[in-house]
Amino acid sequence: MHMADALLSPAVSAAMTVVSVGALGYSAVMLKKEEERGVPLGADDRKVPVMGVMGAFVFAAQMINFTIPATGSSGHIGGGILLAAMLGPHAAFLTLAAVLVIQCLFFADGGLMALGCNIFNMGFYACFAAYPLIFKPIMKLGLGAKNITAASVASVVAGLQLGAFSVVLETLASGVTELPFGTFLLLMMPIHLAIGAIEGVITAGVLCFVMNMRPELLDFSAPGGFGPRKAALSFGRTLMVLLTMAALIGGGLSLYASAYPDGLEWSIEKTAPSSELERTGGAYDTAAKIQESTAIMPDYEFKSAAGGDTGSSFAAAGTSAAGLAGGTMTLVLACAVGWIITMFRKNKREKDNAAA
């Protein structure tokens, strides 16, 4: 679910970066308040080292692939709800953000400009929507394996679905791909429903295990129940933040929705000139239409029909053969420069080695 730079426009990435940085700042402030209030794990400055090692734990846990029964395939956990249940939502959000930054910088999972999107999609929904609005209310019914399982599965699934939906919205708002909204949604949602169900079960297993072994470590079984945390994590306050974020994103996205037509409309728009050209082919009309709908490359008929006016129509699309040729020449130049420097440095190294 890691967004890549290549699928984003600078405007969407900037908007999501602002939102995520805002959420990070909010978490840091809330965490400080929690520490002052003296909640478990954060009774002193101990929380930061614990958070750091927990971040590394998420990495280690993600390396273990589990087999999905009856399918022969495998997956791994994401860890958002698990972290929230252990550390509380604010610390969990900061921990996940650090994990995502490291994944971006050192593992090429998600791009640098896509960090804002990824932190929001994978961290925000799990920590600030699914955990306080689904997980904690279910746990209020009582601590027990059944409630933990229900809460984990429901919140992990909800978090992943919201995240997957965001990926779709961000991609469409960027206008880089052609995927129609419905198709993209159909591709993303069911896959993440399956992943979420299994991750939910595993999260429940881990939390039940921790509850049996070291219940004091869990955020939701903190001494005094939900009392001391209620002020920091009140339903209304979380909802307010959520609504503000939604309004911000909604506003940002609607701006772009009007600038870029819907993906499907756009592709219809794009195919219109070509069908116009094909109409001149006359007898080939039907055959060409069938072929066009099945083939990735258009038929040769286009070549003869397009003939002379290729220049003007291509210039309108913002791409010309000349521009592409110029670009290709610079690519060749880049390769040559890269090769020459590599050779030069290799020779130098060999000389240095010989001298030494």
Add this chain to the structure above:
Amino acid sequence: MRRPDSAFSAFKPERVSGLKALELMAEGDTVIHRVHTFVKLTATIVYVVVVISFGRYDIGGLLPYFLYPAILTPLSDTPWRAVWRRLLPALPFPLLGGVSNIIFDKAPMIMIGGVALTGGVISFASIMIKALLSVWAVLLLVATTGVSELSRQLSALGVPDAAIVQFNLTYRYLAVLADEARAMYESYILRSADIRGIRVRDMGAFVGTLLLRSIDRAERVYAAMKCRGFSGSYLAPAHGARGKIGAPDLLCLFAVCAAIIILRCLS
């Protein structure tokens, strides 16, 4: 390190062992390594923003941007193999998003040697080029800048200490906890016959044990840090030649950013 035995195929520690290679690269001493971290960080961000700002059909404009990594990679002694290895895991998602363009956008756009390329093929190519360039640029940043150097720069830019400590601890403990997980995984596999990976019903106890071990370790880490005078800040104050940004560094930053932006305006 991938084991030939299929029973171990579900555990993927090689991602973490790749970190060591990156650390070694970052310890190099080339002209690029010596450039101030602020310059590298800013140039990388400007470069990636400009690259992703190109329109979906503008391959001609994108191709000149290969010059940046093509020059920096050999100059920084970054092995080409490392670039390739880094790109592989990064490409599937753009590929997925890009393939749809080929399917949905079939309007012919450009003729090359009598073959008509559709808009979809061109926009697909531009997505893949953008993916390649953006991932490559970030690799060059981390392959020429150590983690502590990067942290120091982020701290100088005003990122709170807590976030820097979080970042550093997570990074430093990756390998330690991966080892812990590997030891547990090998024990599990050796105890159970004929299964690939861990059964879902055992995952709870397995990951839970890893979790408790991690927390115990965190407590020990914290105690050790306290003993050595940890006061909430992780980094020594910036010092030495790299601490302050010099005139040559600023000139370099200006030249690189100007080149990147002028090239964008020309296309």
